[in-house]
Amino acid sequence: MAGSKVTAGSGSAAGLDRPWASDRRLRLATRGSPLARCQAERVADRLRSAVEGLEIETVIVRTRGDRQSDVPLDRLGGQGAFAKEVQAAVADADADIAVHSAKDLPSVTPGGLVLCSVPERLDPRDALVGAALGDLAPGAVVATGAARRRAQLANLRPDLTFVELRGNMGTRLARAGDGTVDAVIVAMAAVERLGWADQVAETLPIVLMLPQVGQGALALECRADDEPVRSLLSAVDDEDAHRCLRAERAFLASVGGSCSVPVAAHAERLDHGWLRLDGLVASGDGRVVLRQALEGDDPEALGRELAAALLGGAGGAEVLDW
Secondary structure, eight states: OTTOOEETTTOOSTTOSSOOOTTOOEEEEEOOSHHHHHHHHHHHHHHHHHEETOOEEEEEOOOHHHHTTTSOGGGTTGGGGGTHHHHHHHHTTSOSEEEEEGGGSOSSOOTTEEEEEOOOOOOOOEEEESSOGGGSOTTOEEEOSOHHHHHHHHHHOTTOEEEOOOSOHHHHHHHTTSSSOSEEEEEHHHHHHTTOGGGEEEEEOTTTSOOOTTTTOEEEEEETTOHHHHHHHGGGOOHHHHHHHHHHHHHHHHHTOOTTSOEEEEEEEOTTSOEEEEEEEEOTTSSOEEEEEEEESOHHHHHHHHHHIIIIITOHHHHHTO
């Protein structure tokens, strides 16, 4: 598929099973933050490379999470705070495709929509800006809006103090230099996409800090009955990234967590084609962190099996109730 191109209206290449109407403009719905716009434009560039002459319009949607940027995410319902209005724009036919940071998506896709494409994934790790973990003095202040990050950092460094972090990526990174905190922790993929990777003091290895479900990946949704768009999006789908995301999301759905509770998962493709899925549940204070990994071929079955292992035999259900 790489390098192939189809002219709008032909439908004979790039995996398009049905013609793309030459008079139809593709509408991409996205949040309005600089990072979200950057991600949408990257998707648009990929689609234009796949379909010659494709016209694309960006539809900016202001989500609840954007409108209430001073409210902690756990009070806004977690991931849905950044996704529901974008999804609604597609469901209501005001747009054709929803472009999300995969980590912002609720674990269950709304009826009438389908998550049909996951482009190539960037670095899924977390990054510290301001200071490396080993350089933080006892009692240092770290800013983060994620319960997952707080719990894992507190487990590694019980001496640290945490404060809330909200706002767009520029606002977050600025906190590291304003004298109020010693470091902020953000997604490495986000600073990479914005061209700010030089500000990172340390990228935390996955063995120490398990990422949020979907971190580093983009997720493209469309209406389930829109076959031309579904076929079009197949041209920018990365099969390995998509399978990994399916396993992570199945784990999240089975655990019943969101970014408001300390749950994490990361999948990777093994050399023989199976997936390895690492999952984690933790107490909010980080005193108890349960982590386990399984391997398997079926992404959804693997996610469910790992969730059952952590919630049942490992006692994760009790930990999440703390």
